[in-house]
């Protein structure tokens with residue numbers, strides 16, 4: 383199933399007049415605030431977010447998994463699904479692979495297929511949170527932190543192998559997320575587990591190509607419920623600094639305890655030049671992996687406000703960020719959900735670009751707390767959807783990606799091609 387340029391052109395023609403009317407109204411309003419619409423459209427047009435290969439099938443919970451139908455049964459199928467999302471939205475021009483779930487059998491063919499869809503390979507993800515069949519040493523009691531040297535070495539070697547796969551595909555970053563931790567007090571020696579992790583990461587880092595980055599992800603709990611070795615941004619930053627200049631912290635929105643001020647973490651890491659990547663999702667309670675912006679859209683905007691400020695005031699030399707959606711789909715069509723997430727991310731980005739930074743700085747200087755809040759909320763409450771749609775159409779995408787996806791009955795066609803019961807690889 384491929385979306386053709388003709389499909390998109392016909393769809394856009396149908397919706398163009400409507401969107402232009404909305405856009406003209408917005409342009410008139412925003413120009414009074416000193417916002418140049420064409421500049422905004424250019425910034426939005428270039429914005430790309432990677433799709434994780436594991437998010438294209440049904441995720442399931444601890445209690446069950448319900449097939450979606452037409453799920454991708456191979457890496458080729460996963461690339462085709464991202465191809466559909468990218469053709470419709472023009473904001474998903476990258477895929478993030480998970481090894482060993484997505485080991486390419488024919489690298490040249492995989493690269494060519496990605497190229498046909500206009501997709502590049504973003505950060506590679508290693509997996510030391512589950513044992514693979516026939517594995518000589520177990521990760522049951524930890525991987526990079528394990529008290530047994532043999533298990534640690536196995537996990538280190540796996541990460542080096544992931545780098546090699548990534549090099550063949552043209553990726554330039556390795557994301558490490560560890561499930562390592564303890565479920566009961568006394569189970570682990572905190573200091574030794576941390577020390578082992580630092581040494582293991584350092585060894586992986588020493589195998590990192592010069593143009594690569596190491597991204598260290600953190601998470602407070604789950605699958606372990608008493609302690610996690612890399613539990614928070616501070617621990618991640620400490621480990622990254624212990625590795626070297628090309629190691630950075632990766633923030634996953636769902637990897638925080640309730641009510642954590644994530645935008646402040648973003649500001650702090652960018653001030654240190656150490657924010658390497660971002661995993662977008664949303665949550666009500668924990669690592670819920672829900673659609674971006676479905677629960678806390680204002681928080682998403684506030685985070686983008688700090689990201690935009692950080693990118694515009696980058697004296698610490700923070701590297702360009704690896705943006706990725708990290709979500710799981712249990713009840714919705716994954717492709718539809720990912721497009722909803724991309725829309726929410728683009729909206730938050732556009733709203734953040736509308737913040738009058740100069741006025742905000744002045745209000746902060748005058749301790750005008752009311753005005754500080756007003757400036758942020760004025761941007762947040764602007765309905766930027768026509769701008770996001772126009773930017774997407776300018777890049778060759780659809781004005782209404784979800785509408786066209788449904789009209790073309792893409793899921794129905796995928797079920798026809800792949801069957802109702804196929805299970806996505808890896809999950």
Ligand SMILES: [Mn+2]
Pocket residue numbers: 559599634661708
């Ligand atoms: Mn993540």
